[in-house]
Amino acid sequence: MSLKLRIWRQADAxxxxxxxxxxLQNVSPDMSFLEMxxxxxxxxxxxxxxxxxxxxxxxxxxxxxxxxxxxxVPHGPEKATTTCxxxxxxxxxxxxxxxxxxxxxxxxxxxxxVVDRRAFDKxxxxxxxxxxxxxxxxxxxATPVPKADADLAFEAATCIGCGACVAACPNGSGMLFTAxxxxxxxxxxxxxxxxxxxxIDMINAHDEAGFGGCTNTGECTSVCPKGIPLETxxxxxxxxxxxxxxxx
Amino acid sequence: xxxxxxYTLGDPVADTKAPDGPxxxxxxxxxxxxxxxNPANKRKLTVIVVGTGLAGGSAAATLGELxxxxxxxxxxxxxxRAHSIAAQGxxxxxxxxxxxxxxxHRLFYDTVKGGDFRSRESNxxxxxxxxxxxxxxxxxxxxxxxxxxxxxxxxxxFGGAQVSRTFYAxxxxxxxxxxxxxxxxxxxxxxxxxxxxxxxxxxxxxxVDGRARGIVVRDLVTGEISTEFADAVVLASxxxxxxxxxxxxxxxCNVTASWRAHRKGxxxxxxxxxxxxxxxxxxxxxxxxxxxxMSESLRNDGRVWVPKAKGDTRVPADIPEDERDYYLxxxxxxxxxxxxxxxxxxxxxxxxxEGRGVGPGGLGVYLDFAAAIGRLGRDAVEAKYxxxxxxxxxxxxxxxxxxxxxxxxxxxxxxxxxxxDYDLQxxxxxxxxxGEANFSDHGANRLGASALMQGLxxxxxxxxxxxxxxxxxxxxxxxxxxxxxxxxxxxLVEDRIEKLLSINGDRTVDSFHRELGRIMWExxxxxxxxxxxxxxxxxxxxxxxxxxxxxxVPGDGxxxxxxxxxxxxVADFFELAELMCxxxxxxxxxxxxxxxxxxxxxEGEAQRDDDTFSYVAAWExxxxxxxxxxxxxxxxxxxxxxxxxx
Numbered sequence: 001m002s003l004k005l006r007i008w009r010q011a012d013a014x015x016x017x018x019x020x021x022x023x024l025q026n027v028s029p030d031m032s033f034l035e036m037x038x039x040x041x042x043x044x045x046x047x048x049x050x051x052x053x054x055x056x057x058x059x060x061x062x063x064x065x066x067x068x069x070x071x072x073v074p075h076g077p078e079k080a081t082t083t084c085x086x087x088x089x090x091x092x093x094x095x096x097x098x099x100x101x102x103x104x105x106x107x108x109x110x111x112x113x114v115v116d117r118r119a120f121d122k123x124x125x126x127x128x129x130x131x132x133x134x135x136x137x138x139x140x141x142a143t144p145v146p147k148a149d150a151d152l153a154f155e156a157a158t159c160i161g162c163g164a165c166v167a168a169c170p171n172g173s174g175m176l177f178t179a180x181x182x183x184x185x186x187x188x189x190x191x192x193x194x195x196x197x198x199x200i201d202m203i204n205a206h207d208e209a210g211f212g213g214c215t216n217t218g219e220c221t222s223v224c225p226k227g228i229p230l231e232t233x234x235x236x237x238x239x240x241x242x243x244x245x246x247x248x
Numbered sequence: 249x250x251x252x253x254x255y256t257l258g259d260p261v262a263d264t265k266a267p268d269g270p271x272x273x274x275x276x277x278x279x280x281x282x283x284x285x286n287p288a289n290k291r292k293l294t295v296i297v298v299g300t301g302l303a304g305g306s307a308a309a310t311l312g313e314l315x316x317x318x319x320x321x322x323x324x325x326x327x328x329r330a331h332s333i334a335a336q337g338x339x340x341x342x343x344x345x346x347x348x349x350x351x352x353h354r355l356f357y358d359t360v361k362g363g364d365f366r367s368r369e370s371n372x373x374x375x376x377x378x379x380x381x382x383x384x385x386x387x388x389x390x391x392x393x394x395x396x397x398x399x400x401x402x403x404x405x406f407g408g409a410q411v412s413r414t415f416y417a418x419x420x421x422x423x424x425x426x427x428x429x430x431x432x433x434x435x436x437x438x439x440x441x442x443x444x445x446x447x448x449x450x451x452x453x454x455x456v457d458g459r460a461r462g463i464v465v466r467d468l469v470t471g472e473i474s475t476e477f478a479d480a481v482v483l484a485s486x487x488x489x490x491x492x493x494x495x496x497x498x499x500x501c502n503v504t505a506s507w508r509a510h511r512k513g514x515x516x517x518x519x520x521x522x523x524x525x526x527x528x529x530x531x532x533x534x535x536x537x538x539x540x541x542m543s544e545s546l547r548n549d550g551r552v553w554v555p556k557a558k559g560d561t562r563v564p565a566d567i568p569e570d571e572r573d574y575y576l577x578x579x580x581x582x583x584x585x586x587x588x589x590x591x592x593x594x595x596x597x598x599x600x601x602e603g604r605g606v607g608p609g610g611l612g613v614y615l616d617f618a619a620a621i622g623r624l625g626r627d628a629v630e631a632k633y634x635x636x637x638x639x640x641x642x643x644x645x646x647x648x649x650x651x652x653x654x655x656x657x658x659x660x661x662x663x664x665x666x667x668x669d670y671d672l673q674x675x676x677x678x679x680x681x682x683g684e685a686n687f688s689d690h691g692a693n694r695l696g697a698s699a700l701m702q703g704l705x706x707x708x709x710x711x712x713x714x715x716x717x718x719x720x721x722x723x724x725x726x727x728x729x730x731x732x733x734x735x736x737x738x739x740l741v742e743d744r745i746e747k748l749l750s751i752n753g754d755r756t757v758d759s760f761h762r763e764l765g766r767i768m769w770e771x772x773x774x775x776x777x778x779x780x781x782x783x784x785x786x787x788x789x790x791x792x793x794x795x796x797x798x799x800x801v802p803g804d805g806x807x808x809x810x811x812x813x814x815x816x817x818v819a820d821f822f823e824l825a826e827l828m829c830x831x832x833x834x835x836x837x838x839x840x841x842x843x844x845x846x847x848x849x850x851e852g853e854a855q856r857d858d859d860t861f862s863y864v865a866a867w868e869x870x871x872x873x874x875x876x877x878x879x880x881x882x883x884x885x886x887x888x889x890x891x892x893x894x
Contacts, residue, residue, distance in 0.1 A: 030532040045756050045802050057498040059538045063329040089645050111808045125438040129431035130390045134310040134708045137388035144399025154392035188390050
């Protein structure tokens with residue numbers, strides 16, 4: 001198939017940036033979206049133009065590095081699918097495809113389609129862990145965990161930290177990401193001692209990093225490649241209120 | 249050319265750090281014998297850790313907890329993205345929670361045997377001992393392992409093991425373990441003991457007065473080259489499967505950190521030992537950029553077959569039962585579809601070489617679930633494998649419930665790596681190597697669910713105990729850019745970048761990488777021959793020369809330049825590829841993942857030659873003619889036997 005690509009080009013963080021149009025022929029429906037960009041970049045390189053910079057690594061939907069807004073939707077049209085797992089058979093011959101970076105105050109553009117997501121690491125640093133220095137652990141069977149809690153904790157823990165939730169949110173909020181970690185650790189007995197400080201510290205770090213507030217729009221969960229549910233944010237709110245009460 | 253044209257023989261090497269005596273007490277005695285660092289002195293000592301996967305992430309976090317000053321580096325935008333995250337299956341541990349006869353000794357025995365008697369007994373025994381602590385540690389961190397209804401941990405049997413010792417978190421065990429290590433690491437970053445440098449790539453090792461004292465790194469965003477100093481350097485930079493271009497590794501995985509250390513004197517051990525995983529999604533066309541693994545667990549219920557006739561292009565549903573060859577069940581009636589990875593892979597290659605492969609290019613075999621669906625019902629199959637079936641459908645556009653999956657082997661893991669002693673120290677004092685980047689524990693073949701175990705054993709428990717013995721002699725003299733050895737390392741990096749940017753040829757870096765991968769897959773993949781390896785070496789040398797004449801690397805070194813990053817990595821892969829082929833050429837036996845066609849039994853199975861090759865091949869860098877140092881392997885506890893799966 002042949003495609004018209006309109007791609008965000010921005011030389012560096014200071015550059016203003018603009019959409020640039022490219023024509024691409026002979027795209028195979030079996031290509032992944034990123035392989036289609038590889039083909040474009042091979043051509044640009046041989047033509048002496050600057051190839052398009054984009055983040056990617058595992059290309060199997062788990063590392064969370066790929067991050068493209070495709071036709072206005074983070075990770076493109078397929079549900080529960082990262083950009084690297086999206087294939088060209090979902091597009092049609094002659095189609096125009098817009099490709100943009102994540103756009104959010106907390107994720108400044110580095111170059112072209114590459115953004116800086118270190119604000120997520122800052123949220124984890126504030127308390128997204130259980131303090132268990134190496135060597136200090138009791139036997140793994142010392143504390144049984146009800147299967148239902150373990151399964152729910154696992155569901156929340158599958159978050160890949162890609163940031164699609166932030167890119168989709170009209171407020172640029174990182175609440176689904178934060179709530180996923182609060183839910184994962186808060187459901188486990190090992191996570192209880194730090195439960196209150198964790199939620200307060202992580203929310204403070206979230207706000208300081210420049211993310212917006214949550215207004216329950218739900219765009220986050222609809223684009224989440226791992227299907228992290230909106231209820232995790234309700235759980236975060238409950239934990240947050242409890243923690244504030246306990247601390248006052 | 250004779251063998252001596254390819255390499256020369258040097259002095260033997262020995263692992264001088266492993267204590268002798270009863271194997272059960274060696275690790276304890278080594279820890280007791282190692283010097284300790286006074287807690288007040290730890291904060292005066294700096295350690296660099298390159299890589300943030302299971303090994304590097306857990307090591308950096310643990311060293312930070314101990315009070316050392318740690319500087320951690322990764323090329324990704326966050327330490328959480330290292331490729332350990334993609335491991336699916338699980339992690340082995342000799343907990344014997346099932347009461348099914350497992351023990352430290354049995355895990356030790358299985359790992360030595362599975363490695364086809366090409367690993368060190370002392371190391372493997374320590375790994376089996378530590379395995380039980382890893383599970384405790386991860387549970388304490390909140391890793392959400394699968395649990396039974398009683399709330400206790402679930403386990404499964406994996407990769408043909410006869411005991412159920414594999415702990416798992418659905419098909420995302422690597423992700424959950426890595427996030428545990430990442431969170432511990434972030435806690436130390438917040439505490440100020442670890443300084444994190446993401447989007448930085450190590451391009452050179454700094455050696456001063458014979459000790460590893462730092463690294464030269466490039467900030468991938470600004471392009472700035474800087475020299476970073478420490479009292480010791482730890483490489484946790486992963487494996488080198490991407491030398492094949494197509495592999496299950498992440499696109500960024502590379503050998504550069506290890507190779508730069510090798511060029512500076514660290515021996516590289518057993519480079520030809522690569523693991524080829526039998527169940528990956530086949531290549532769909534020339535655009536293919538990487539391969540995706542389908543969990544090995546699929547072979548528990550899927551039946552592998554190809555048409556009996558060559559060139560049969562009918563759709564699978566039109567091929568009647570008696571015209572199908574269920575070749576694994578036919579050749580290996582005892583193990584059937586569950587034969588080990590190397591055997592399943594080679595059998596797939598053989599039927600495809602006979603012209604009976606299926607799908608594009610004839611490079612695929614069917615993995616058929618029709619019988620399982622008939623026996624168990626579609627719902628039961630969906631409950632077990634639903635997420636894998638979905639992934640397959642997403643990538644191929646085919647529905648595996650109604651038509652058989654197509655699979656083909658792909659490069660998955662590299663057992664070889666930098667040579668280390670029992671303390672995980674390389675032949676360069678102060679340079680330690682952990683995780684997949686070292687060679688130490690898996691011999692010629694790694695068992696399923698053992699990579700995660702080794703990465704975390706090295707990072708959480710081994711290195712933090714052994715590195716103190718070295719650091720007790722520090723802190724070492726302060727360094728700055730004026731030092732001649734530092735300036736020279738920096739200049740090497742700058743000159744190389746300039747050289748890559750100045751070629752300005754007419755071929756892309758990726759096109760060279762693809763061609764290198766094709767040569768390696770053809771001649772140094774599942775089956776190796778003397779003639780093929782010689783051909784590969786000469787083709788690689790020609791292609792390498794062409795690379796330095798014709799590669800086109802656009803842009804400059806001043807900012808984010810992904811083409812430049814790839815060019816540097818591919819240049820190192822060329823040199824590694826040569827060494828891999830020389831290693832494979834010299835090892836005229838079959839063992840584990842290394843199958844030499846000349847060394848097989850009458851039934852076509854791998855034939856080891858313990859009299860000649862029971863050693864680790866540790867290579868010293870020597871340009872076109874590397875120097876071979878042999879470390880003899882002795883087996884006191886597990887007696888070498890030939891594997892049989894008939």
